[in-house]
Amino acid sequence: MAKVPVQFRLNGSDRAAFADPADNLLTVLRRGLNDFGPKYGCGQGTCGTCSVLIDGELRLACLTLAASCEGASIETVSGMADGPSLHPLQNAFMEHFAAQCGFCTPGMLTAAKALLDRNPNPGREDVIDAIAGNICRCTGYEPIIQAILAAARTLPAQRRS
Amino acid sequence: MPLALRVAQSLSEAAGILAADPRVTLLSGGTLVMRDVNEGRLTDGTLLRVTDPAWRQMQVSGSRIELGAAVTMAAILANRELAFLHAAARAVGGPAIRNMATIGGNLFAGTPYGDFAVALLALDAQVMVLAGYGSARAVPLEEFLAGRARGESRLVAGIQFNRPVAPGDFRFLKVSRVKPKGLSVLSIAAHLPGSGSRIGQARVAYGAMAPLPFRARGVERALEGKALDAAGIAAARAAALEGVQPVTDAIASDWYRREVLPVHLGRLLAERG
Numbered sequence: 551m552a553k554v555p556v557q558f559r560l561n562g563s564d565r566a567a568f569a570d571p572a573d574n575l576l577t578v579l580r581r582g583l584n585d586f587g588p589k590y591g592c593g594q595g596t597c598g599t600c601s602v603l604i605d606g607e608l609r610l611a612c613l614t615l616a617a618s619c620e621g622a623s624i625e626t627v628s629g630m631a632d633g634p635s636l637h638p639l640q641n642a643f644m645e646h647f648a649a650q651c652g653f654c655t656p657g658m659l660t661a662a663k664a665l666l667d668r669n670p671n672p673g674r675e676d677v678i679d680a681i682a683g684n685i686c687r688c689t690g691y692e693p694i695i696q697a698i699l700a701a702a703r704t705l706p707a708q709r710r711s
Numbered sequence: 712m713p714l715a716l717r718v719a720q721s722l723s724e725a726a727g728i729l730a731a732d733p734r735v736t737l738l739s740g741g742t743l744v745m746r747d748v749n750e751g752r753l754t755d756g757t758l759l760r761v762t763d764p765a766w767r768q769m770q771v772s773g774s775r776i777e778l779g780a781a782v783t784m785a786a787i788l789a790n791r792e793l794a795f796l797h798a799a800a801r802a803v804g805g806p807a808i809r810n811m812a813t814i815g816g817n818l819f820a821g822t823p824y825g826d827f828a829v830a831l832l833a834l835d836a837q838v839m840v841l842a843g844y845g846s847a848r849a850v851p852l853e854e855f856l857a858g859r860a861r862g863e864s865r866l867v868a869g870i871q872f873n874r875p876v877a878p879g880d881f882r883f884l885k886v887s888r889v890k891p892k893g894l895s896v897l898s899i900a901a902h903l904p905g906s907g908s909r910i911g912q913a914r915v916a917y918g919a920m921a922p923l924p925f926r927a928r929g930v931e932r933a934l935e936g937k938a939l940d941a942a943g944i945a946a947a948r949a950a951a952l953e954g955v956q957p958v959t960d961a962i963a964s965d966w967y968r969r970e971v972l973p974v975h976l977g978r979l980l981a982e983r984g
Contacts (some may be wrong), residue, residue, distance in 0.1 A: 554716065570760055571716035572748050593749035595742050601807055607785075608807045613745040615738060617716055618760060661806065664786020682892040 558622045560585065561629025568617040576600045576611035579626065587656050588627035592615075598684030601657040601664075602626050608664035610683075628657040630663065639663060642701035643694070650688035659686045662698045670705050672698070714748065715757045725761045726841035735759050737866060739781050740811040742804070743820060763809040766868070767876040774874050780815025780839075780867040784827065789816070795874075798901065799830035805892045813885045815867040816922030818852070819859065819905040823895040823919040823962060828852070830883050832916035832924050833900035834872040841866040856923045880906050884979045885918075886971065888962065896963045897972055899979055903934070910934045910943070915976075920955040920968060930976065944980045948973040 553568035560583060577586045579602075579604050591597035600611040603625040609700070611626075630637040639662050642648070645679035649655045658681055665672055665680035677698045686694060717735070719725035729735050734756035738744045747753035766781035771792040778787075787800040788792050788809065803812050803826060817827040818838065831852055838855040839847040847868045850858075858865070875881040882901045887893030898918035905911050910949040915927040929950035937943035957968035 570713060574713035574745055574749065594746045594809055595804065598805065598807060607810045609810055610742075610807045612749060613741045613811060615716075615741055615745060615758070615760065618741075619717075664806065679891055680806060683807045 554617050556616050556620055557626070558619045558624055560614045560624050561626060567616075571617065573613050573616045575602070575604075575614040575619055578616040579624075580610060585626055585628050587626045588660075589653055589656055591653070591657075595683075596685065597654070597657070598681075599654050599657040600663065601660040601684065603660060603664060606664075606667065608661055625660075625663075627659050630659060636685070637663070638704045639666070639698065642697040646693045646697035646700060648689060648694040648697035654684055654686040654688075658686065658694055662701070665698070666702055666705060670702060672702055674699065695701040714753070714755060717757055718760045718762060722763045722765060722841060722866065722868050723844050725759060725763070726868075727761055729864060729866050730843035732757065733864065735850065737761070738840060739816040740783060740813040742808055742812045743816055756887055757765055768869075772893045775871060775875055777869055778814055778872045779869045781813045782815075783942040784809035784814070785814050793841070795878050796830060796883075798883040798885075799827050801891075802826040802883070802895075802898065804872065806940055814870055818855065818867060822958065823960065825924055826885050826895055826898045826918050827915045828856070829898045829918035829924040831870060831872065832856075832926060833883075833914045834875075835901045835902070836870050836872040838867055839869040839871060841868050853926060860923055871929060875902060876904060879929065879983070880904055882979050884975060886975055894962045897957070897968055897975065898945055899972075899976055901979060902941070903980075906939055909936055911936065915947075917955065917972070919962075920957045920972060922956070922958070925954065927953065934980075941973055944977050947980055948977045951976045 554571050556569050557566040565583055567578050569578045576588055588602055588611050589599040591599040595610055595613050602611045604622050640660050661681050661684050677695050734910050736744055766779045769782055770777040776853040784803045787796050793813045803809055817825055836852045837849040838852055840850050841847050842865045881905050885898040886896040893920055897920055900916045902914040903910050913931045915930040916924055917927055918924050930947045933946040933950040951973040957965040959965045
């Protein structure tokens with residue numbers, strides 16, 4: 551079966567890969583482009599750990615046909631930090647012990663970023679809704695909710711600077 | 712032979728490709744088809760993508776609403792004209808799934824998925840179907856679902872239905888054990904024209920109470936000409952279980968679904984419109 555070429559922007563860089571026609575985006579990111587940030591969890595849209603932003607919209611990389619991403623702009627958890635400076639969400643996840651085994655963390659951070667990008671001042675219910683598609687089996691969710699709310703409180707100051 | 716991929720620029724081209732080869736699977740939002748690929752249930756044949764912008768169009772301003780089949784749940788939620796459908800759209804998945812899952816795809820979701828189709832069934836929706844090259848034909852959703860169960864393969868171009876006259880005439884409820892995102896114990900949609908006084912032409916549909924979403928015709932008859940008072944609601948509850956064949960799955964037993972359905976139906980009807 552002939553491979554299909556796919557080109558898109560990944561965390562601000564132009565990238566290209568050859569994919570099998572039915573490959574999902576997660577396979578291309580991990581095997582083709584060595585971006586191991588998003589994880590393969592369930593493969594059925596239940597767990598959310600493969601969450602990425604495609605043209606700013608939260609999507610599941612394992613259910614996205616890679617070939618449909620031609621020309622898109624894709625952001626993964628790997629692009630959240632700016633060099634050595636962590637994203638406020640990443641700092642808040644550390645400070646609030648929001649990561650334990652860490653497997654859900656890429657999806658949680660990405661879903662949280664999708665929320666804060668569109669609503670910099672979310673309430674608790676907004677946060678719960680935003681991470682409703684992400685399963686965590688360690689923390690019981692409360693530290694994650696607290697971390698996202700804390701990150702939101704630090705954001706406006708950073709955005710002013 | 713691994714899966715191949717074809718891209719159709721237009722809906723009619725896609726319908727022609729689908730009609731010509733039974734091994735072609737149409738890909739919409741991907742939440743059902745890519746899952747089958749990932750789990751090894753779909754391993755050969757051809758995936759078909761459609762890039763026709765008409766597939767995502769929405770006509771929502773008038774009394775007749777026309778939605779392209781590739782309109783996503785998120786697009787429904789972003790549209791204030793469709794506020795009456797927001798509860799049904801929110802019943803589907805989490806935020807990422809709602810950015811992907813389409814209203815056309817929901818018609819192909821097996822129980823306990825497919826809650827949005829339940830809402831469309833209570834709205835007497837017409838499915839615009841393309842079977843090969845040619846123009847789209849309107850098929851009542853109930854008939855379409857029965858055809859799908861028989862394995863008919865047709866392209867859904869769009870979905871049309873009338874806007875409820877009063878917002879309180881349309882009601883939707885999904886019962887799940889995990890909130891805010893969980894599989895359906897059951898879902899109920901009710902379109903109750905005249906809910907402020909006497910109901911005429913009620914439409915009530917259930918999800919997860921049979922292998923397919925289905926119309927609760929007993930409840931519809933029981934509500935005809937009635938008010939939503941204690942007597943009307945009691946009559947509806949008494950007819951609630953007519954025709955149900957719920958399954959036992961990891962979410963609930965068939966016994967439990969039968970027990971709780973009349974209770975939830977009564978609560979939905981008692982809501983202030």
